[in-house]
Amino acid sequence: MQRDLGRLAQLATILIRHGLGDLIGRLGLTGAARKAGRVLKPSDAVASVDLAPPQRLRMALEEMGPTFVKLGQILSTRADLLPSAYIAELEKLRDRVPPVPFAALLEEVDAERGHPLIDDFVEIDPIPLGAGSIAQVHRARLENGGEVVLKIRRPGIRAKIEADLRLLDWLVDIAMAESAEIRRFRPDDVVAEFARSIRTELDLANECRNAERIAENFRDCVHIHVPRVHWQWTSEIMSVQDVAAGTPGTDLEAARRAGLDLRRIAARGADAMLQMMLKDRFFHADPHPGNVFYLPGDEIVFIDFGMVGHLSRRRRDELVDLLTGIVDRRPEAVTSILLDWADAGANPGLENRIDGFIDRVHGMPLKSLNLSALVLDLVALVRAHDLVLPPDLTMLLKAFTTLDGMGRELDPEFDMVAAAQPFLRRLMLERFSPAQLAHSARGHLLAGAGLMGRLPEDLRRLLIDAQQGKLSFGIEVRKLDHLMDRFDRTITRVTLGILIAALIMGSSIVMTVVGGELPVGLGFFAMAGFSGAVAGGLWLVWSILRGRKD
Incomplete structure (x- = not known):
């Protein structure tokens, strides 16, 4: 890690300047900061110190660069790890970075392709449509007159991100070794999830594969669109897709002026996302207004599939069971x-709070339910009991709440719960249909047959x-060593007690002998024995009292 110590010193300086030096100590990273040559001095905190801690953290992450902006965006989905004030602030993190000169982008693309990029297009606009931390977008025109967008990765960005990921792995190992409280939140899982996400996002061809997969899932839906990919020019460092025409989702006034029915758009968008999540189990994980466009006829175009989520069939079924349990009032x-998701044991306190949560939900009219608040309240209950949700679920919950907020912007009467009910009902019917039950039974029979087939060989071995x-054979009894140690101490104390009592009685008898003088020196030894017995008794009492505190 010697090569990354300079970067570590830079990050520590940024945290201190934003008044977050104590965070380094709480994470157990003070030694690492000193090793990097950075001594923590609160007097260095000169920027943003009058702001709230969540705001200062967001500003520090923005200054740290693209890796940490993306990390903040991932953390904004983890309401089970962070308080709501931090979640709300980290949700504001956007890739606000100055664009790279177009000539610098061309240099890397031309080197990969072996010929000038400009030769493949009639025109490329050197002024970017947008600039992000990983890539920036330029408009171009094809020979047939069609317009496309080129998304080109920033030069050298992979090496920078890989260096930051190495540093994060190292820091997490230190933090987990230093702090039991940090280990409880499984930061290694968070960083592993983040590393997978950002490495996937670095591959722009993978984003196009995601887009085509979702486009295929909606091939029979005439009002949901995904821009076409031009694979002849697409690679890891550049993607080429059709321009997403229409009204940006961020401009609702323009949508109203165009005569679009925002209520219908909200309903169609919700149906599309619910199909992705609950039916296809492969979904757009960041469906905010900046990633959609609206077309005449109230049609929707989805863009930017760099962040997607995937649910296993089992996880999807568990989610359906969870929502059904809330509806059927089965805490x-x-x-x-929830305990299975968090890999935790029985928790009566959590069940009592879940029971109260369900009662509160059932006491409200359906249209009054705010899904975002509902999800955040449920996750807050999990967090209050020191439980952590699996990463794939936090991505889904984040998409749910983003979709609910977007739907309410389009239609204040939008009812996400009502929109989800047909999907849940259909999934429950499918799970318990004769065909599905027969399929499950066949799977169990095949597994059982395989086990029986392997039984003779397993018995032979x-x-x-x-x-x-x-x-x-090994039998493990938890805390047995501790129990035997306490038993050994108890026996020792009993033995010492008997010896001390015998010594006191013997000394007393010798000292109280009547008739005749004691032999020379015997009185001294009797007094010494008595005094030693008293001291030993006092020590024994003190030892017993101390043992009770232990």
């Missing part, structure tokens, strides 16, 4: 699913191991 079922003396 024990909801609690069981077991017998061979037993004959060769390789078979051993």
Whole structure:
């Protein structure tokens, strides 16, 4: 890590300047900062110190660069890890970076392609449509007159991000070794999830594969569109897609002037996202207004598939069971699913709070339910009991809440719960249909048959191991060593107590002998024995009292 110490010193300086030097200490990274040659001095905090801590953290992440902006965006989906004030502030993180000169972009693309990029297009606008931390977008025109957008990766960005990821891995190892509280939140899982996400986003061809997969899922839906990919020019460092025409989702006034029905758009958008999440199990993980366009006829265009989510069939079914448990007022079922997700044991306190949560939900009219608030309240309950949700679910919950907020902007009467009900009902019917039950039974029978087929060979190996003396049994009793240690101390104290009592009685008898003088020196030894017995008794009492505190 010697090569990354300079970067570590730079990051520590940024945190201190934004008044976040104590964060380094809380994470157990003070030693790492000193190793990087940066001594923590609160007097260095000169920027943004009058702002709230969540604001200062957002500003520090923006200054740290693209890797940490993306990390902040991932953390904004983890309401089970951070308080709501931090979540709200980190949601404001956007890739606001100055554009790279077009000539610098061309240099890397031309080197990869082996010929000038400009030769493949009639015209390329050198002024970017947008600039992000990983790539920037330029408009271009084809020979047939069609317009496309070129998304070109920033030169040298992969090396910078890989260096930051190495540094994050190292810092997480240190933090987990230094702090049990940090280990409880499994930061290694968070960083691993983040590393997978950002490495995937670095591959612009992968984003196009995501786009085509979702386009294929909506091939029969005439009002949902995804821009076409031009694969002859697409690679890891550049993607080429048709221009997304229409009204930007960020300009609702323009949509109203164009005569679009915003309520219908909200309903169609919700249906599309719910199909991605619950039916296809492959979904756009960041459906904010900047990633959609609206076309005449109230049609929707989705763009930017760099961040997507995937749900296993089992996880999707668990989610359906969770929502059904809330609807059917079964707190024990909801609690069981949450504990399974968090890989935790029984928690009666959580079930009581879930019961109260469900009662509160059922006391409200359906249209009054705010799905965003509902999800955040549920996650807050999980967080209050020191539980952590799996990463794939936090991405889904984030998409749910973003979609709910976007739907309410389009239609103040938007009811996400009502929109989700047909999907949940259909999924429940499919799961318990005769065909699905037969399919599940066939799977279990095949698994059982496979197990029975392997049984003779497994028994043969077991017998061979037993004959060769390789078979051993182990019984582990938790805290047995501690119990035996306490038992040993107890026996020792009892033995010492008996010896001290005998010594006191013997000394007393000798000292109180009547009739005749004691032999020379015997009185002294009797007094010494008595005094030693008293001291030993006092020590024994003190030891017993101290043992009770332990």
